Amino acid sequence: MESVFEIIAEPNRRAILSLLVSSHQSVGEIERQLRMPQPTVSKHLRVLRDAGFVESTVDAQRRLYRLKPGPFAELDSWLAQFRRFWSAHVDALERHLDRMDRLEKDQSPTKKKTKQKTSRPKQ
């Protein structure tokens, strides 16, 4: 698992990263907030640290983890090649999502067009 893409493919790791956006956290704090077993947290943090997503500092027995910017820049850089493309469609997309919001829920199984995730890319 070398690529940044594989790193963020794991939901628990994304949750940890999102937690760390606000501020640095200890392993125990992450464990409690995300309700994961401690070894799980430690193992994911290990992966994240090896990939350069986070760094840790020592505070007595605690380890405080914080984000590092590098891999995010790399992700953004990859996404950049597509950005002009999708941002050109972004208006149409938003309209489309608005429509999906109303129609959502029932997609008849008879027709299998490309399925669209119904989560909101808007913020």
Next chain:
Amino acid sequence: MESVFEIIAEPNRRAILSLLVSSHQSVGEIERQLRMPQPTVSKHLRVLRDAGFVESTVDAQRRLYRLKPGPFAELDSWLAQFRRFWSAHVDALERHLDRMDRLEKDQSPTKKKTKQKTSRPKQ
């Protein structure tokens, strides 16, 4: 494999997506350019289509695949929560990247309210 993150975790799929940035391509064209076995291409395209990354149109026996914007917007949306963080940290690096793929923009050196730029045209 439902999340867009898992979809782009696969290198061959990222290669296919990058290929499709320029224009739509048939399965055979992708196969030749990327030197993948045809079933591999078809299977990855299936995954990409199910996830909404691409769509296909029929041209005789060929299927022409092209990008769809939705999932890219979703990725960008996730990345957005980190963007202010890392762009603040890698300000110098960002300027470097901007210099590399500069097309226009970059009005004043004074930093305003960390306004979020959703697109940085690059190529």
Next chain:
DNA sequence: CACGTATATACCATTTAGAGTATATAAAAG
């Protein structure tokens, strides 16, 4: 020192994604 707390890691078992191969479907060409 012995003990509790905080974190890391080793080991095992399960699951799943991906590759490879063969085959199915479908359209066009002869």
Next chain:
DNA sequence: CTTTTATATACTCTAAATGGTATATACGTG
């Protein structure tokens, strides 16, 4: 109709990631 071209899919196998459990390490405190 038979063959060729283009693409999709079914099947099997293997590798690797993840979770769970137990244990190791390290620091702090009484």
